[in-house]
Amino acid sequence: MQASTVNIDFFVILATLLFVIGAFGVMIRRNMIVLLMCIELMLNSVNLLLVAFSTYYGNADAQIFVFFIVVVAAAEATVGLSILILAYRHLRSIDVSIFNKLKG
Amino acid sequence: MIATLITQLLGALAVASAMMVVLSKHPVRSVLYLVVTFFFISGLYIMMNAQFLAIVNIIVYAGAIMVLFLFVLMLLNLNKDAEPKTPTIIWIISTVAGGILFLVIIAALKDIVLVSSKGDMAELSNIGLVENLGTTLFTKFVVPFEISSILFISAMVGAILLAKRDKQVID
Numbered sequence: 567m568q569a570s571t572v573n574i575d576f577f578v579i580l581a582t583l584l585f586v587i588g589a590f591g592v593m594i595r596r597n598m599i600v601l602l603m604c605i606e607l608m609l610n611s612v613n614l615l616l617v618a619f620s621t622y623y624g625n626a627d628a629q630i631f632v633f634f635i636v637v638v639a640a641a642e643a644t645v646g647l648s649i650l651i652l653a654y655r656h657l658r659s660i661d662v663s664i665f666n667k668l669k670g
Numbered sequence: 671m672i673a674t675l676i677t678q679l680l681g682a683l684a685v686a687s688a689m690m691v692v693l694s695k696h697p698v699r700s701v702l703y704l705v706v707t708f709f710f711i712s713g714l715y716i717m718m719n720a721q722f723l724a725i726v727n728i729i730v731y732a733g734a735i736m737v738l739f740l741f742v743l744m745l746l747n748l749n750k751d752a753e754p755k756t757p758t759i760i761w762i763i764s765t766v767a768g769g770i771l772f773l774v775i776i777a778a779l780k781d782i783v784l785v786s787s788k789g790d791m792a793e794l795s796n797i798g799l800v801e802n803l804g805t806t807l808f809t810k811f812v813v814p815f816e817i818s819s820i821l822f823i824s825a826m827v828g829a830i831l832l833a834k835r836d837k838q839v840i841d
Contacts, residue, residue: 584684587688588688590765651745
């Protein structure tokens with residue numbers, strides 16, 4: 567495998583950009599499924615930065631952490647989507663601005 | 671150097687497809703662009719010689735989680751008309767807030783001094799290969815690995831319990 571000589575700063579900026587795009591999506595979108603997808607995007611940006619630093623320092627622990635983040639993301643997506651289906655069955659909509667019953 | 675160019679190209683394409691996830695109006699297109707983003711991120715993992723994680727990312731994220739999202743989208747039968755509209759003021763506020771968040775994180779990380787024994791990413795070790803990661807996972811991280819199986823079982827039971835109808839009469 568050809569070695570990559572990209573500086574670590576490139577990965578810091580790239581991961582920050584992906585994280586900000588995910589946060590931006592959470593702010594502007596109202597569709598609940600797209601909101602969950604934006605959260606997955608933010609998790610992936612953190613994974614990218616962990617792998618970059620793992621390669622940079624030559625330490626395998628961060629890549630195991632990425633593995634566990636993938637595991638937790640799978641569990642989170644399962645439970646989140648089943649809650650979404652339940653909410654859709656009650657309200658016939660996936661607009662998050664309708665889900666304001668807990669608002670005081 | 672060609673590898674540097676490929677890495678930068680993959681990063682730019684990942685950012686572009688991530689923007690398309692957020693900006694495309696159709697939810698199915700968002701899912702498909704997110705799958706494309708995950709493929710580009712897997713390409714970046716391969717360029718960093720983390721081959722196990724590249725494959726896991728494709729199998730678990732693009733293969734399992736995104737198909738689950740697509741399945742729910744098809745199940746709810748949502749089309750473009752059901753897509754909620756966002757007010758213009760929210761767009762302006764979100765753009766400003768996102769830009770400020772990016773600037774704050776970059777400004778905070780600008781002056782950090784990284785101390786590495788390697789010094790550069792030029793020489794890549796083989797830490798990302800299956801053999802090395804498996805040894806680490808089953809020696810140092812074996813207890814979290816077992817706990818993650820409990821997490822999976824509870825997630826599975828929770829999902830079934832939530833999605834089940836309240837009163838199910840079996841004739």
